Amino acid sequence: MTAALSDRAVGFGLAAALAALADLGLVLLKQTHPAVLAWMARVFGHHWIGHGVLVIGLYAGAGLLLSRAGLGRRIPPDLLRRLFLAAMLASGGGILVFFIVFD
DSSP: OOOOOOHHHHHHHHHHHHHHHHHHHHHHHHHHOHHHHHHHHHHHSSHHHHHHHHHHHHHHHHHHHHHTTTOTTTSOHHHHHHHHHHHHHHHHHHHHHHHHHHO
16 A cells, blocks of 8 residues: 655645646637636736746645645545546646647
8 A cells, every 4th residue: 555645745736736737727718718818917017026926926825724634644645646637637638739739
């Protein structure tokens, strides 16, 4: 049997998966809604700076909250690994396909 991960490891692992999916959503939102892109550029100086601030903020906030949820013993390491990998592949693949098809 595999040892349980710490609550912090699980919390920030899940937050990384969530941030990757949010990254995909934000790319799609910005590229399909020029008003969102313009707003982010106006507020943050450049839309990619805003993109980074929002995704990193989500990662940090979700990681801190999920770390306190006591998920370390309830989520096996292999499940966390699969969730993380699926989120990264979905995010990277989704962005790649979007720009190949629509750009």
